[in-house]
Amino acid sequence: MPAHEADGPTVTPPHGAARTAAAFHAVYGAAPTGVWAAPGRANLIGEHTDYNDGFVLPFALTDTTLAAAAPRTDGALRLHSGDVPGGVVEVPADALTPGRDLGWAAYPAGVVWAMRDAGLPVGGIDLHLDSTVPTGAGLSSSAALEVATALALDGLYGLGLDRQELARLTQRAENAFVGVPCGIMDQTAATSCTTGHALLLDTRDLTTRQVPFDLTGHGLRLLVIDTRVRHALADGAYAERRAGCERAARHLGIPALRDIEYLQLTDALRQLTELPDVRPLVRHIVTENHRVQQVIARLDAGEPRAVGPLLTAGHASLRDDFAISCAELDLAVDTALAAGALGARMTGGGFGGSAIALVEDAAAPEITAAVLAAFAAAGHTAPRVFTARPGPGAHRAA
Structure with missing residues (x-):
């Protein structure tokens, strides 16, 4: 490619x-x-x-x-x-x-x-x-x-x-x-x-x-860091996470974890004391839904820079609670943040794939170079780093 x-x-x-x-x-x-x-x-x-x-x-x-x-x-x-x-x-x-x-x-x-x-x-x-x-x-x-x-x-x-x-x-x-x-x-x-x-x-x-998503107008860009660690979602790990979420919802007597409000999270986790393996999954889903709402509020207010910490918090949740990150994704996120990114996280189903980093336009070359150097120092395959711009949905091309 x-x-x-x-x-x-x-x-x-x-x-x-x-x-x-x-x-x-x-x-x-x-x-x-x-x-x-x-x-x-x-x-x-x-x-x-x-x-x-x-x-x-x-x-x-x-x-x-x-x-x-x-x-x-x-x-x-x-x-x-x-x-x-x-x-x-x-x-x-x-x-x-x-x-x-x-x-x-x-x-x-x-x-x-x-x-x-x-x-x-x-x-x-x-x-x-x-x-x-x-x-x-x-x-x-x-x-x-x-x-x-x-x-x-x-x-x-x-x-x-x-x-x-x-x-x-x-x-x-x-x-x-x-x-x-x-x-x-x-x-x-x-x-x-x-x-x-x-x-x-x-x-x-x-x-x-x-939702309008104009980073260029704010002097920003979103870097995609393809770690080239390929994942296969049919291998069972994805299905295990989904089954765990569904088991938690059944135990709580709700249609889906979406029905837990953010302020109800502590009480929901208390009710899941006997199911310790699903409690981190529930915590991620509830807090992630809350993060989506917070990101929307910041974009609607014309404050895309304020989205950065929410991306970083999302990565920590995916890494620690949902346990679907990997060494290369963590390296990409940590290096981008250390080099000046406003926020970064893995994106997609996990177990490999890509991370995204919200960066100041002028800082993009330096952050890209830092990520490439970190991967080389760790002995990883060089990632593919590119700027993502929101494009069109499906259409007839000819």
């Missing part, structure tokens, strides 16, 4: 609809019907709150997945990726079953399965995918792939799905077909984010609000 400039504006590698359409023609011998795009995302705050009916605040990256596609009349799925070695993966749509080992192709195949299982008139497809969203970096490459595929199917078969329906179907594909019990944040971010904004999502009722 080509790197972005570490100390300049975001640079998108050569990657566009025309190139993806040409690649489709090279693979399948004909032009695609169209090309559709869906972005990766960074989550500013609100981690692991989505499957607890809580609040999240992601924004779309300018890194995208492009899907060139054409319908087939024989019910076959032919799936090809320009980013994964190997040829075309072919499987009949009628033969799709959850849990089937299709490798990377399980994600687009799962979208077809979810749509057909919902009674939608989806047939076969020829699909070619190109992406600049790094896999396993905590930037939602899987949701970008799923949403790009879903938007292509929606266009090819005239389904007329709205953004919320697309998010629900692609989440179901990842939950039921691929086997990752993720919440709905990533898919909603991919479908619904807008340029220049973060997306406040209430994951209980799926209401959204576009």
Whole structure:
């Protein structure tokens, strides 16, 4: 994956609809019907709150997945990726079953399965995918792939799905077909984010609000530090955290941990004395929901610098209570803060992936250099550091 400039504006590698359409023609011998795009995302705050009916605040990256596609009349799925070695993966749509080992192709195949299982008139497809969203970096490459595929199917078969329906179907594909019990944040971010904004999502009722997120106008930028430590959320650790949160909610007699108000946290933890393993999980979810609300208040007041300490507090909670950080993420956060970042935290599902750092624009080169030097001194693979700017949600690209 080509790197972005570490100390300049975001640079998108050569990657566009025309190139993806040409690649489709090279693979399948004909032009695609169209090309559709869906972005990766960074989550500013609100981690692991989505499957607890809580609040999240992601924004779309300018890194995208492009899907060139054409319908087939024989019910076959032919799936090809320009980013994964190997040829075309072919499987009949009628033969799709959850849990089937299709490798990377399980994600687009799962979208077809979810749509057909919902009674939608989806047939076969020829699909070619190109992406600049790094896999396993905590930037939602899987949701970008799923949403790009879903938007292509929606266009090819005239389904007329709205953004919320697309998010629900692609989440179901990842939950039921691929086997990752993720919440709905990533898919909603991919479908619904807008340029220049973060997306406040209430994951209980799926209401959204576009929150202006103009760091440049305040002399700030948000660095993404991809540690290149790749995580695999289907390996069980993510599911264990979710199961623990659900067990705590059942014990407390509430629908979800979102129903614990911040001022009720001490009492809730007291009621969980007999379940010591879930108490830290509850503490993280309740305090993280509170942090989302605090970040919103500061952005609404035009005070983005004041967001920094909340990001740092969020990382401590994810590291200590939810226990999903790793040495490389902690090093990225600690080094960025020591070099002058206003705040920093891991972002994404955890166990690897990326961190974000809110920095003064003028300090970005120095902070980037400090992080690179710290990784080199620790013997870690050099991270990919780039500036994130809020981009558009999913759309037809050609």
